[in-house]
Amino acid sequence: MTSKTMIEAKNISKHFERKIALSSLSFSIKQGEMVALIGPSGAGKTTLLNSIAGLVPIHSGELLIDSKPIATYRKGKIFAKKVGVIRQQFDLIGSIAVIHNVLAGRLADWGLFKSLFSLLVPQEKELALYALERVGLADKMYEITSTLSGGEQQRVAMARLMVQKPEVILADEPVASLDPARAEDVLAMLIKIISKEKQTLIASLHSVEYARKYFTRIIALKNGEILFDLPTEKVTDNLLADLYRLKEQE
Numbered sequence: 001m002t003s004k005t006m007i008e009a010k011n012i013s014k015h016f017e018r019k020i021a022l023s024s025l026s027f028s029i030k031q032g033e034m035v036a037l038i039g040p041s042g043a044g045k046t047t048l049l050n051s052i053a054g055l056v057p058i059h060s061g062e063l064l065i066d067s068k069p070i071a072t073y074r075k076g077k078i079f080a081k082k083v084g085v086i087r088q089q090f091d092l093i094g095s096i097a098v099i100h101n102v103l104a105g106r107l108a109d110w111g112l113f114k115s116l117f118s119l120l121v122p123q124e125k126e127l128a129l130y131a132l133e134r135v136g137l138a139d140k141m142y143e144i145t146s147t148l149s150g151g152e153q154q155r156v157a158m159a160r161l162m163v164q165k166p167e168v169i170l171a172d173e174p175v176a177s178l179d180p181a182r183a184e185d186v187l188a189m190l191i192k193i194i195s196k197e198k199q200t201l202i203a204s205l206h207s208v209e210y211a212r213k214y215f216t217r218i219i220a221l222k223n224g225e226i227l228f229d230l231p232t233e234k235v236t237d238n239l240l241a242d243l244y245r246l247k248e249q250e
């Protein structure tokens with residue numbers, strides 16, 4: 001069975017005033033791929049993820065999500081079912097119980113009334129419980145979100161994504177704020193959930209070790225350009241040395 005193409009970038013470029021953040025990038029990503037975006041600080045990783053998330057507009061080129069130009073989606077329910085984002089700040093509401101943050105993943109499917117009513121009487125509680133069990137937080141369902149540790153909040157954000165079930169998940173440095181043991185744990189959990197649901201993952205990472213261990217494909221960005229785009233097993237130490245070499249050493 002051939003998988004469908006979920007994301008297709010054709011010569012996309014983005015600049016901030018005179019700074020070129022993305023320089024004519026082209027690639028395509030199929031359903032079910034696990035793609036790590038690596039590269040030195042300022043390479044354009046966040047900008048690329050934000051472009052695919054529809055958070056920053058590109059200046060030129062074409063960006064297709066599930067074969068349709070991103071601009072045709074507008075912001076809304078249909079896009080939320082296609083693309084979900086885990087950001088470094090997790091975008092959780094700290095002052096409400098964990099269950100409400102998890103069920104916020106259902107907003108794309110619920111009408112306004114059901115969404116508001118759910119704040120009083122949580123709707124589809126079993127769904128939230130199932131997702132929280134999967135990330136090992138079932139006992140924290142009614143705790144106020146801001147009282148959880150950074151790692152736990154990261155897992156709440158993941159439970160919310162499980163409930164939202166977008167086809168593509170974009171994660172910007174998903175484990176940067178966690179200690180190494182917790183980071184591995186969270187990353188392994190994320191990969192497991194995503195492969196089971198046949199979702200597509202694109203994550204930016206500073207850890208080459210994690211990129212090699214958990215992802216099937218690595219796209220390396222440097223100065224807004226793709227330095228290499230290869231299946232993980234083809235990424236050599238020489239290529240990595242080139243990627244992270246400082247300018248004065250070139």
Ligand SMILES: Nc1ncnc2c1ncn2[C@@H]1O[C@H](COP(=O)(O)OP(=O)(O)OP(=O)(O)O)[C@@H](O)[C@H]1O
Pocket residue numbers: 016019020021039040041042043044045046047048
């Ligand atoms: N809002 C902005 N305004 C101006 N310049 C920006 C803006 N966002 C990003 N840039 C610039 O675009 C380039 C790419 O930034 P980006 O954040 O995408 O890199 P990155 O690879 O994610 O870096 P890091 O690994 O440090 O997060 C950088 O030179 C950055 O300074």
